[in-house]
Amino acid sequence: MAQRPLDLGKSGPEGQDITSRLHEICESLGFEHACYASNTPINGELIGFATYPEDWREHYLAKGYHLRDPTLTRAIHAVAPVDWSRLRDTQGYAEVFRDAADFAIPETGLSVPIRGAFGDRGVLTLARTCSPAEWASQKRAIMQQVQLLASQLHDDVLRSGQVLQRIRQPNLSSREKEVLQWVAAGKSQQDIADILNLSNRTVEVHLRSAREKLGALNTAQAVGRAIGLRMIYPI
Amino acid sequence: MILIVDALNRHEYADILNDMYRLRARVFGDRLGWDVDIVDGMERDSFDDLDPAYIIGLDEEGHVISCVRALQTLGPHMLSDVFSDILDGEPPLRSATIWEATRFCVDTERLGKGRGTGTIAHATCELNIGALEYAIESGITDVIAVVDPRMDRVLRMSGNGAYDYLGKTVAMGKVHALAGLLDCTEERLARVREFAAITGPVLVDEAEFRARRARQAAKAAQTAQAQAAMAAQADAAMAEYFIRQIDAASSPEELAAVLSLADTVLGPVRGAGPAGQDGPRAHPHMPSVAHRN
Structure with a gap:
């Protein structure tokens, strides 16, 4: 998996x-915590959401555990749901x-791997505090349901654009966006150079890079796409 | 006994997986004549790179005698791709609780006919019991299995027949292939167990299995070490003997004869001779002999 940060529930309205x-899943199945992560098939970027308390989430990300936690990074490659005891x-x-113990995060849990038709993979993890005997008897009863829930969640995340948006959202610099915004406002390359106090060539470099990132054949198309992606305002 | 190997534990069982690929090469390449890629006597395809789960049958000596490969139908799998002919242009099933089973085979060369341990029927049933238990345990409701008609018949005869078929039977190599649906239920499991008279657990306790393999590996290493030590000792004694003979040689002819004999027994000193098995062993000793010469 790529070395990208896991958002863990801080992704705006859709993430919330x-x-x-x-x-809801936790409540209906009697779990204390749930986490969902998926990687995009194209750049391997990892996105995730979790019900973890703020302090654990911060600690988890600060330590980079989302890149090492085997309940995510290993279990995502399994075919069947993985009981965490298998990962010990x-x-x-x-x-x-x-x-996790310091933050009172339980160690009894399950990772449910999900695969999508396009090579995308996801994993839903569920954790709860309970005795091994209790866990053994209850695990089987929910196994079917957790897989359906996991795949629905995965589909919804894909459909909500959380993943696709990250694939399609080209990473334009603020300067590139600024230049494109002035093009949209009808300014010529030299105008923009004068306005931004840049050389004509620098403006050209930013435009070329923006076109490349947007997969556009010319500047007009790049402006159209940038507006479509809401990176700049239509004027 | 049945071992489940997936992306989480496959690094522990590279040897078993290679044996499985060899079995698949013999069955699907040689016997069934399917258009499969075989490299170094092993059959692998692109779906083996998608982290499937393998359900593998092992005999008492640890030989791979049966196997089947499971993939989630939500992700890329064979019926959505290379076996799409079977579905006659229809899109494949996709469900979180349906797995696809492919490369289902047993070692008909190693196993005998009839019933009981060591037979094709027994190995097939044991594999099916392991696969069903694994699927049920994992919350899987149904499996779509791509099999050849002979395997389909074997399944039906052992109380484990498909409850329905999807698509059509298509020609594949020397035989045909078809896709059968199998429910993963306690009822089916009970039928197969009853047919094969298998009552005990079939799935390997992995901790125990790994400990046993570690013990076996340690023992084998010990034996090899002891053998190497004995061989080295014998070599040293032999070299010692020739050194004494060379020292005692009283004429050039005698010396030549001793050296020639040493060459024959311990292998030639110089790299000129053929690199026989004795070559590397002889070298540590012989230069000292040559030096005295």
Whole structure:
């Protein structure tokens, strides 16, 4: 997986929606915490949402556990749901769960891997505090349901554009956007150079880069796409 | 016994997976004549790179005697791709609780006919019991299995027949292939167990299995080490003997004869001779002999 940050529920209204879905899943199945992560098939970027308390989430991200936590990074490659007891000897497990205990995050849990038709993968993790005997008897009863919930969640995340948006949202610099905005306002390349106190060539460089990032054949198309993606305002 | 290997534990079982690929090469390449890629006697395809789960049957000596591969139907799988002929242009099933089973085979060369341990029927049933238990445990309701008509018949005869078929039977190599639906239920599991008279657990306890493999590997390493030590000792004694003979040689002819004999027994000193098995062993000793010469 790529070394990208996991948002874990801080992704705006849509992200909040997924997080509230996770809360609902927890409530209906009797779990304390749920986390969902998926990687995009194109750039391997990882996005995620979790019901974790703020302090654990911050600690988790600060330590980079989303890149090492085997309940996400390993379990996402399984075919069947993975009981966390299976991951105990896996690299990263001891470290993550030693800290998790300090934040009262339970160690009894399940990772449900999901695969999509386009090579996309996701994983839903569910954690709760309970005795091993209780866990063993209840796990089987919910196994079917968690898989359906996990795949619905995965589809919804894909459909909501959380993943596709990240693939399609070209990463334009503020200067590139600024230049495009002035083009949209009808300014020539030299005008823009004068307005922004840049050389004509620098403006050209930013335009060329913006066209490349937007996959546009010419500046007009780049402006159209940037407006479509709401990166600049229509004027 | 049945071992489940997936992306989480496959690094532990590279040898078993290679044996499985060899079995698949013999069955699907040689016997069924399917258009499969075989490299170094092993059959692998692009779906093996998609982290499937393998359900693998092992005999008492640890030989791979049966296997089947499971993939989620939500993700890329064979019926959505290379076996699309079977579905006659229709899109494949996609469900979180349906798996696809492919590369289902047993080792008909190693196994005998009839019933009981060591037979094709027994190995097939044991594999099916393991696969059904794994699927049920994982919350899977149904499996769509791509099989050849012979395997389909074997399944039907052992109380494990498909409850329905999807698409059509298509020609594939020397035989045909078809897609059958199998429910993953306690009823089916009970039928197969009853047919094969298998009552005990079939799935391997992995901790125990790994410990046993570690013990076996340690023992094998020990034996190899002991053998190497004995061989080295014998070599040293032999070299010692020749050194004494060279020292005792009283004429050029005698010396030549001793050296020639040493060459024959310990291998030639110089790299000129053929690199026989004795070559590398002889070298540590022989330069000292040559030096005295």
